[in-house]
Amino acid sequence: MKSVRTLVTICLxxxxxxxxxxxxxxxxxxxxxPFNFSVGNSSLPAGDYSISTVLPERMIRIDSADGQHSxxxxxxxxxxxxxxxxxRLVFNRYxxxxxxxxxxxxxxxxxxxxxxxxRAMESAKKGSSPQTMTVAAKLSHR
Numbered sequence: 395m396k397s398v399r400t401l402v403t404i405c406l407x408x409x410x411x412x413x414x415x416x417x418x419x420x421x422x423x424x425x426x427x428p429f430n431f432s433v434g435n436s437s438l439p440a441g442d443y444s445i446s447t448v449l450p451e452r453m454i455r456i457d458s459a460d461g462q463h464s465x466x467x468x469x470x471x472x473x474x475x476x477x478x479x480x481x482r483l484v485f486n487r488y489x490x491x492x493x494x495x496x497x498x499x500x501x502x503x504x505x506x507x508x509x510x511x512x513r514a515m516e517s518a519k520k521g522s523s524p525q526t527m528t529v530a531a532k533l534s535h536r
Contacts, residue, residue, distance in 0.1 A: 421446045422454075422499050423481050425531035431485060431492040434467040435511050444534065445483075445497055454497060454506055472496060472505035481531040486524035488517035495526075500533055 423445045430439050433456060442459035448466055455466045477500075484496035493514040497506040510518075518524065 421534040423483070423497070423531040424459075424534055425483055425529050427483070427529055429492050429527075431494055432511065432513065433465055433494040433508055435513075436463075436465045438463050438465065445531070446534075452506075454508070456494075468509050469497070469506035470509060472507045474503045474505065477501050477503045478505065481533050483529045483531055485527045485529065486514070486518075487527055488514075488520070488522060488524055491517060492527060493517070 421444055424442065425445070426442050427438075428440055430437065432438070438456070438458065444457050444459070446455045446457070447453070448455050452471070453466055453468055455464065457464045478498040479500065480498070481500045482496075482498050483494060484498070485492040486495045487493075491513075493511070494508050497508075499505075
């Protein structure tokens with residue numbers, strides 16, 4: 395009976411450790427975004443933001459500096475032939491709406507492309523070509 399309790403306790407500890415590890419994140423960038431924008435199904439106001447990876451690393455978290463806004467979303471890898479020379483966020487603008495399209499970290503050859511929301515796909519289907527807007531970002535201390 396004691397060995398069963400010990401085994402159950404060990405299984406619970408492993409499960410808790412796994413859940414904790416999945417919520418850990420690594421801060422990548424900070425940026426001042428001068429316009430309102432959308433990412434995933436969320437709309438965020440202009441302001442200062444930090445971008446972090448969330449395990450598994452195909453997810454990113456975007457947090458406003460004031461702590462009022464936070465979004466976690468899935469991304470797709472965007473491979474480049476050479477490492478990025480600078481850190482930046484790339485937005486697609488359709489009409490007056492900005493959608494986060496890419497996240498690049500200086501020194502890495504893999505960018506992150508957030509999966510498009512339904513609203514972004516609708517805007518793209520209307521036929522107008524997006525205007526691209528790039529916002530410089532600062533590397534966070536790793």
